[in-house]
Structures are given as C-alpha cells and as structure tokens.
Amino acid sequence: MTIPLQFFGYEKGRLSTDGVSLAEIAHEVGTPVYIYSAEAFLSPLRELQKGLKDLDHLICFAVKSNSNIAIIKLLAEAGAGMDLVSGGELFRAKKAGQHASKMVFSGVGKTEAEMKMALELDVEGIFSFNVESSHELAVLNGVAVALKRKAKVALRFNPDVDAKTHPYISTGLKKNKFGMQRKEIQEVVKRLEGYPGIDLRGISIHIGSQLLTLAPLEDAFARLQKVVLELNEELPRPLSFVDLGGGVGIRYDQEVPPTLAKYCALVQKYFGKKAKLKYPLKVLIEPGRTLAGNAGVLVTEVLGRKQRTQKDFLVVDAGMNDLIRPALYESYHGIVPLNETLTKKNLRKTNIVGPVCESADCFATDRLFSTELKKGDRLAILSAGAYGMSMASNYNSRPRPAEVLVRNGKFRVIRKRETLEDLIRGEALE
Ligand code: LLP
Secondary structure, eight states: OOOSOSSOEEETTEEEETTEEHHHHHHHHOSSEEEEEHHHHHHHHHHHHHHTTTSOEEEEEEGGGOOOHHHHHHHHHTTOEEEEOSHHHHHHHHHTTOOGGGEEEOOSOOOHHHHHHHHHTTTTOOSEEEEOSHHHHHHHHHHHHHTTOOEEEEEEBOOOOOOOSOGGGBOOSTTSSSSBOHHHHHHHHHTGGGOTTEEEEEEEOOOBSSBOOSHHHHHHHHHHHHHHHHHHHHSSSOOOEEEOOOOBOOOSSSOOOOOHHHHHHHHHHHHSGGGOOSSOOEEEEOOSHHHHGGGEEEEEEEEEEEEOSSOEEEEESOOTTTOOHHHHHOOOOOEEESBGGGGTSSEEEEEEEOSSSSTTOEEEEEEEEETTOOTTOEEEEOSOSSSSGGGOOOGGGOOOOEEEEEETTEEEEEEOOOOHHHHHTTOOOO
C-alpha cells in the first residue's frame, strides 16, 4: 500500500520514517503519540529557501501550527524566523534560541504585556509587530513611548479576497475580523507623526489557510503591491518589507496543492526583481502547515470493535482532545494501520472513533478497514503535524499525548506524555 506522504511509508511491512518503525516508538513511548520526521519539516523549508534565494527574504515559521520547542529549534537552526501570535509563543521561540530580529508578532489582539515583552526582547526588540487596527497601533505607540523605544511595525492589510477555503480558516475578506482596509491604512499613515513610538516599515497580509490554488494569493499580492506603491508616494521613507503570510495548502487526501516552486515564482513576480519596483522590498512569508502538516502523524491504539449491521466502529485511544481538526472543520486525515498486512484483508465500512463523550469525536466515517483490526493494533492518523498537538486540550481530563522526533534514523521524546498530576497542576481543593 502506498500512502500519500513523502517521508512516511511501509518498510518491510511496518510503517516507518527515516528507517525507524513507528510501532517500535509506540511500544516504547505508549499511545497516543505524535511522531514527527525532522527531514519532512526541513525539506519544504529548503524548497522555499531555494525558490526565494534571489530575494532578500525571511521565512517565518507560523509557530501556532506546531509549537514544540524542539521543532522551533530545528527550523531556527535551518535558518527560519518565527511568526508568533502570543506571549507564550514568544517565550517558546526565545527558549528555543531564536533571536528577536527574526521574529514577527501577528494576531488580532495583543495585550500591553505582550507588546512590552516583544519590544524589550534582545535589546532591539522583534523584527515586526503586524498591527491589525488603528486602536492597536495607538496602544503599541503608548507602550513603546513609555519604554523609550520604537516599535517596528507592519500594518496588516485586508485585501478583501476570497481564499476559497474552509470559512473558519478564511481571513482575507472584508467581513472577517482581520486586518485593515486600504482606506483605514491610508488614514493611519496620514496620522503617523502623532505616533512617535511607531516605525512603520512594512505591510502584511494573510488571506487564509489550506489554499489549494494560487489564484486568490495572486489577487491579494496584486492588491498589496498597489497599496505599497501608493503608500510609498506618501511616506517620508519607503516601506522596506512586505509580509505575505502563510496559507499554501498540503495534500491530506486527493488534493493537488500548488507546488512551492510555483508559489515562489508568484512571490517573485510581484515583489522580486521581475516586479521592477522603484524601492526593493524584503519579503517575509509565514508558512505553518506547509512545513509541519505532512511532517507528523498521530499514532493511536485500537481499544476495541463494535459491530453493527451496517458498519463497524473501531474505538481508539486518541480523541478529539488530541486532534480536533476532524471535529472542528470536518477535515479529512488519512488513517492507516502500522502493520501493512492489515491494510488489505476483509475490508468493511468502519467509523474510527475516539473515547471522548461527544459524537464529533470521530476521525473517519464509513471508510474501509480490515475486520481483522482488533484491540492492541495500532493506526497512524496522517498529516497531523500542523494544528494537531498545538490545538490539543485536556477535555475529558485526558492527559495530552507525548511527542517524538525522528532524525537521522533515531528517535527522541520531545515532549513527555502528561501525567495525572499535570492535569490538576495549579488547581486548589479549597
Ligand atoms: N500567518 C498568520 C497571520 C496566520 O493567521 C496563519 C494561520 C499563518 C500565518 C499560517 O498559515 P498556514 O501556512 O498554516 O496556512 N487550525 C486551522 C488553521 C488555522 C490557521 C490560522 N492562521 C486548521 O487546523 O486547519
């Protein structure tokens, strides 16, 4: 059986990555467990680096997609910057050794404490605050002035384009809460002198996630380029960078996402040398899923089988608290047995469900699985490297899974499984 992942596949009948059998990891670490391949993170990063090499660029990994500090460190050491959305992510990036000059802070609501933390980091503060509204700009200005600093800023432009993705992960339409419209940006720029704590350097966009065609991105890039050119007419100093956000989709099932080479060519077309801009721009991108999505799987163990006349239910030990994407977005994740011989025999319509007390706790509906799969057999839920563990919760008081990283033919635990004591940490009996 072939599975649609470049870095995971069957070797001698056992699902493996980089020569390491996932069953061996599950045996040692237990289940549920997230297993990542370092090479699978690094390969798309290198592709992006190659595609943008003619440009002054910074690839900022969207830490929200996978925030384990070992993953942040892996990518930082390979040259990536970080796109952060909270003080917590900033703390993680710092712990992982990332320098502030390679960090951008996105997000629709930043607190003053978070702003202060980012302004003071590594003396110079972070590379950019991607500011989402005029009220946020005023607050950031106040915090910066009080600290006698200047906040380097990009304004987030809402280009009003339809990303044609799931409505929950579409962000570039006028009706979405994100960013500022062209008029609002122009007005802010007129009032910039009133903000002595702000150093406006760039414009950012992010129109949505899991984009399967480049057309909406091209539309957004064209609108962004226009806004940059307009603003440069008014500003005393031209803008020095654009931040194009993330969003390039990956293959979960049968989708054919755009190639990274084509994506980079599009970036070059609007912001590279080919664009013949009067003032050259540094280009930032913020890929999350592109790097993390197919770099990880969630391995789970079958707890038992329920037979019904129409179909069977396989109850597994991972739940919606461990991987919420199917419950939240009805998203598809491939599921395969670790043991290849169980992929073929006596297939029957099956639902793969978790133990959580919600009907939404279901990873697959009416898919064909072998009737021989039984208690103790293990399955891998594929493409779970992005927005998997980072969205996991303790719902139903379930300790969150362990995380394991495979690199150069070896594996190591990069996050221990939570214990029962971890569950009640900080709680008070009286
Ligand atoms: N930059 C900004 C400002 C973002 O809001 C996001 C994602 C990214 C970059 C990274 O986007 P990516 O390259 O991963 O598409 N939980 C959802 C996805 C939410 C995305 C939120 N923003 C899911 O599981 O599909």
